[in-house]
Amino acid sequence: MIVGYLVMLLTSAQGFCREINVLLIHGRLHNTKEHYGHFRDDQSGAWNGLKPLTAGNVWYVQWDAWNHYFDDSSWPGGEAVIRDAIDALCDNNKGQACWILCHSAGCAAFEDYLSKSDYAHNSILIEHVMAADSAAGGSELADNGILRFIGGLTGLGGKIDNSLKTSYARGAYNHNNMQSVVVRGVGGATSSYPLS
Numbered sequence: 001m002i003v004g005y006l007v008m009l010l011t012s013a014q015g016f017c018r019e020i021n022v023l024l025i026h027g028r029l030h031n032t033k034e035h036y037g038h039f040r041d042d043q044s045g046a047w048n049g050l051k052p053l054t055a056g057n058v059w060y061v062q063w064d065a066w067n068h069y070f071d072d073s074s075w076p077g078g079e080a081v082i083r084d085a086i087d088a089l090c091d092n093n094k095g096q097a098c099w100i101l102c103h104s105a106g107c108a109a110f111e112d113y114l115s116k117s118d119y120a121h122n123s124i125l126i127e128h129v130m131a132a133d134s135a136a137g138g139s140e141l142a143d144n145g146i147l148r149f150i151g152g153l154t155g156l157g158g159k160i161d162n163s164l165k166t167s168y169a170r171g172a173y174n175h176n177n178m179q180s181v182v183v184r185g186v187g188g189a190t191s192s193y194p195l196s
Contacts, residue, residue, distance in 0.1 A: 019096045020056030021089040025082060027104025027135065028160055030066040036076035037062060038085035056099065061085045063109065069163035070109040071172045078109025079116070086113065092125035100129040105160060107134035108169055114181060115173040129183045138169030
């Protein structure tokens, strides 16, 4: 559904003389071989081979979504890597525009960037945002002490979990300051929920 929506929107936007960059921002992920930054291929496997069919350029924004908070402005934290990708790929002065597709903690990291940026006063152009299973408001799973304890024992708990607690995520940035960028949400995008 999301991929079809992107195809439809990009097809209708082809009449403009702008380079469209589609940024895929993954959520919570532990992959010790992942490189951080923005790449043309999904090095981490976070998107399971998904590459939207689009006339735009697809970029995978890969950040340390295990050892860093989503709002970490130091490399390779979420906000830092997303800011770098957007500065490089979404500058209207360079004839670029971006469409964002984020998942889970990646949505929290993107919205944190957007809320704290001077987006409304610069040349960055973000035309569309699709947030799938967004954790921008935190996750009740991160609030669950028993699950966190088990995750710590089994190696399935990461530092990022602390920033995904609802008490942290809901106070990390101004959720009402999306700078006039419309963030469209899609819930229940994980087929194996609640197991993954």
